[in-house]
Amino acid sequence: VQRVRKMGSLNFIDLRDRYGITQLVADEHNKEVNELVEKMGREWVIQAKGTVVERQSKNTKIETGEIEISLTDVKVLNAAVTPPFTIEENTDGGEELRAQYRYLDLRRAPLKRALELRHKMAHEVRNYLSNIGFMEIETPYLIKSTPEGARDFVVPSRMNPGEFYALPQSPQTFKQLLMVAGYDKYFQIVRCFRDEDLRADRQPEFTQIDCEMSFVEREDILNTFEGLAKSLFKNVLGKEIEGQFPRISYADAMEYYGSDKPDIRFGMKMNTVTSMLQGNGFSVFDQAEYIGAIVAEGCASYTRKQIDELTEFVKRPQVGAKGLVWIRVDAEGGVKSSIDKFFTPEEVKAMAERIGAKAGDMAFILCGEKFKTLTQLCTLRLEVAERLGLRDPKKFAPLWVVDFPMFEWDEETQRFYAMHHPFTSPKPEDAHLFDTGELGKMRANAYDFVCNGTEIGGGSIRIHDAELQAKVFDALGFTAEAAEEQFGFLMNAFKFGAPPHGGLAFGLDRLVSIFAGLDNIRDCIAFPKNNSGRDVMLDAPGPIDQSQFDELHLKVELPE
Numbered sequence: 001v002q003r004v005r006k007m008g009s010l011n012f013i014d015l016r017d018r019y020g021i022t023q024l025v026a027d028e029h030n031k032e033v034n035e036l037v038e039k040m041g042r043e044w045v046i047q048a049k050g051t052v053v054e055r056q057s058k059n060t061k062i063e064t065g066e067i068e069i070s071l072t073d074v075k076v077l078n079a080a081v082t083p084p085f086t087i088e089e090n091t092d093g094g095e096e097l098r099a100q101y102r103y104l105d106l107r108r109a110p111l112k113r114a115l116e117l118r119h120k121m122a123h124e125v126r127n128y129l130s131n132i133g134f135m136e137i138e139t140p141y142l143i144k145s146t147p148e149g150a151r152d153f154v155v156p157s158r159m160n161p162g163e164f165y166a167l168p169q170s171p172q173t174f175k176q177l178l179m180v181a182g183y184d185k186y187f188q189i190v191r192c193f194r195d196e197d198l199r200a201d202r203q204p205e206f207t208q209i210d211c212e213m214s215f216v217e218r219e220d221i222l223n224t225f226e227g228l229a230k231s232l233f234k235n236v237l238g239k240e241i242e243g244q245f246p247r248i249s250y251a252d253a254m255e256y257y258g259s260d261k262p263d264i265r266f267g268m269k270m271n272t273v274t275s276m277l278q279g280n281g282f283s284v285f286d287q288a289e290y291i292g293a294i295v296a297e298g299c300a301s302y303t304r305k306q307i308d309e310l311t312e313f314v315k316r317p318q319v320g321a322k323g324l325v326w327i328r329v330d331a332e333g334g335v336k337s338s339i340d341k342f343f344t345p346e347e348v349k350a351m352a353e354r355i356g357a358k359a360g361d362m363a364f365i366l367c368g369e370k371f372k373t374l375t376q377l378c379t380l381r382l383e384v385a386e387r388l389g390l391r392d393p394k395k396f397a398p399l400w401v402v403d404f405p406m407f408e409w410d411e412e413t414q415r416f417y418a419m420h421h422p423f424t425s426p427k428p429e430d431a432h433l434f435d436t437g438e439l440g441k442m443r444a445n446a447y448d449f450v451c452n453g454t455e456i457g458g459g460s461i462r463i464h465d466a467e468l469q470a471k472v473f474d475a476l477g478f479t480a481e482a483a484e485e486q487f488g489f490l491m492n493a494f495k496f497g498a499p500p501h502g503g504l505a506f507g508l509d510r511l512v513s514i515f516a517g518l519d520n521i522r523d524c525i526a527f528p529k530n531n532s533g534r535d536v537m538l539d540a541p542g543p544i545d546q547s548q549f550d551e552l553h554l555k556v557e558l559p560e
Contacts, residue, residue, distance in 0.1 A: 001044045002087070004037060011037040015048065015069075016087075018112065023055070023068040024048050033071050043080035043087065043107075049073040102527055102537045114524040118512045120236055122189055125209050125508075128231045132224070134185040134211070139174035141167060141191070146486055150194040153204070161553040167193035170505060172421060173490050175212040176462055179501040180493045184214035189508065198531045201454065201510055201521050205529075209457070209511075212503030218445060218461055221502050222247075222400055225449070228506075229398060237515060239396065246399040250443075253401050258292075258378030260404070263453030265397040266390035268294050270377050273365070276354045282342045284325075290370035292377045293355045296384050299362040300328050306387075307338075314366065314380055321376045325365035329357045382453065391452070393517035398451040403427065406442035407475065415477050420446050422472055423490075424460040425502075434471050449506065456511050459504025466494040 002014035002021060009028035014021050026033045040046070050071040059065030085093025087107050098105040105111060126136065145152045145166035152166040168174075170192050178186045188210045195204060209228075213221060226245050233239045246264065253262050256269045274291045285291055296302075307326055314321035327337040327348060335349045343351070357363040364380060366373050385391050406426050407416040416439055418424060425445045426433075433442045448458035463469045469491055473483040483491070512524040522528035529535055549555065 001040055001042060001046060003042060004040050006038075013037060013040070013046075013048075015046070016107070020064060021062050022064045023059075024050065024071055024074075025068050026071045026074075030071065033074050036074050036076065037071075040076070041080065041082065043083055043104075044076060045078040045080070047075040047077055096530070096536065099528075099530055099536045106526065111523065114512065114516050114518065115526060117236070117516050118508070118524055121232055121512055121515065122508065124232055124235050125187075125189065125228065128228050129185075129187045129211070132185075132227075134187045135183055136188055137178060137183065137186050138188060139168070139171040139190065143168050143174075144486075150196045153193045153195050156552045156554060158551050169194050170208060171210055172423060173487070175210060175503060176423060176490060176498075176501065177493055179212055179214045179462075179464075180496065180498045182214075184499070186213075186503075187211045195533075198529070198533060201513070203509065203521060203525065203529055204533050206521075207508040208505040209508055210503075210505045211459075212501060214499040214501045216461075216500070216502055218402070218447065218502065221459065221461075221504060222447060225504060225506070226400075229449070232511070232515070233396065241396070241398070247402055248399065249403040250401055250405065251403070254374060258374035258376075258381070259453070260401055260448065261450045261453055261455040262399070262401075263382065263385070263391065263397070264399060265392065265395050265452060266385050266388075268296060268381050268385060268390075270294055270374070270381070271355050273351075273355055274367075277351060277365075280343060280347065282339065284323075285367055288367035288373075290373050291365065291367040292373055293363050293365045294377060294381050294384070295355060295357045296362045296364065296388065297358075298360050299384075299388070300330050300360045302328070302362055310364070310380070310384070313383055314376060319376050319379050320372065321366050321380075322368070324380075325367075327352045327355070327357060327363040327365070329359055329361050329363075331360050333359045393452075396451060396514075398449065398456075401448045401450055402446070403443045404446045404448070405440070406430070406444040407439045409440060416440075416475055418472070418476060420444060420458070420460055422476055422487075423462050423469070425463045425468070426472075431468070434475065439475055445502075447504070449504070451514055454510055454514060455507075456514065457504055457506035459502065461500070461502035464494060464498040464500050466491050469494065 002016040005012040011026045011034055013024040015024055026037045028034065048069060048071055050069040052067050053070050055066055055068045083104055084097055084101055085091050085104070087104060089109050091098070091108060093105070130136070142155060142165040145154060145164065150169055152169065155165040155167065157163050157165060171188060171190055175186055190208055190210050191205055192208050193205050196202070198204065211225065213224070230241050233241050250260055253260050255272065258270060271293045272290070273293050274288070277285045277291050279286065311324040313319065314324050325338050327335060329335055329352050335345065335352050337348050340348065352363055355363045364384070366377050366380065382391070405419050406424070408419045409416055427443045427445050430442045433439060444460060446458065446460035449456045463472060470480070470483065473487070478486070509521040509525060513521045516524055518524060527535065527537065534540065
């Protein structure tokens, strides 16, 4: 029962099930039914019998709005206590309360629509991939812990005291072994586990559309899964996306958008203007490693208050800039800026022209250490676009980011780490850099699928040669013994005739949230965890009995 309404001598029930709302009506002549209906409350579970009749007052907002059920009998199957929040499209329940009663929150239409969308997308994925020759194969959840990537969730083994399984961060090694085994087109909609800090688009357990192919090059994989993406857009959302998705290099993505997951629903590319703006005696610019600018078209009407709000925004600790330089070009081409006292009007106008600001535009400039400033400009770019209404959730701008760095240097540990994972192949033209030791210049044959500023998934061409794999392990600081201990099974498999292969994985949770226009992936997962990794409905994780510790030969020492 969604609600009970009394109108004159008639009692109405809005009856809710998975398929929507149906109106039931008890007229004044059926005294027994009316007495029972008047006792009913929200969320009661009932069985109703009656006749389908045409409604006099039709409701075009619901699918059953042209009919109603004239009741002849009602039976209460389960009376319900008053729910802790309203089960409505827009509820009065806070996030924590709704998480505690997730089974009630799931009765609400927004979550039901998200789960229906998720089901439809998973069904479309299976159909599309099966129709082009892919085979769905399950891989184990209890595997061996590996040191690369995020932190593992570990599982103690009762039958092997003192030893542990890990839950897979992805089925990476297994899908490569399936390629060695001859299953040239594999996929799996699979659960993955990573013990890492959480945020709106991250959960400790998540779902991937995981794929691998043999005898392929990068273009084969990009074309195949661009086709999958287009199929989902068309058959799930009814949106046709014409032409090839844009492809930009990691280096260009960072240079023009300050991010390896750029939002290209709008322009506002970054301009590097370091050499243009230095040498005029303005120490803030002259001492900077990098100066970058964005141009907000048609924003010359920004008020002082709006500019001050943006200045305070970039100064927030989360952004970290020291200040914001702006140049306004009015409709007649006249210029005004926050640095007028340091430069002549002619110099400011020349800056605006070099940056690309035209009549009616505003230019925003940040400077400092290059990588930090690029990141700050990226955040500013997205904030300005948000305020201008340019980030329309119903508009989709997919692209591929390619040619990622093979390795990234960590100052704290003074060593290189794999930017993707240690099985990613370098671009063939960069393989010689192993011999010269210029690992920081090496590019990976890797690619990410990005949509609306969110990384949906990624993958790479894999290493299929044991000798090349050994070079990568060596570059990552593995001794031959450590590599053999951790990955000997894979390296040995390569010796028995491994085909060239590659693949990728799409994050199903993120893909559904993008399609649904949601800000948080929790809203498209039936039973998610909160930002602390807790299931507040089950109150998990929690303690276990001492008898279980004894069986596992474990003892826990808590920090003081």
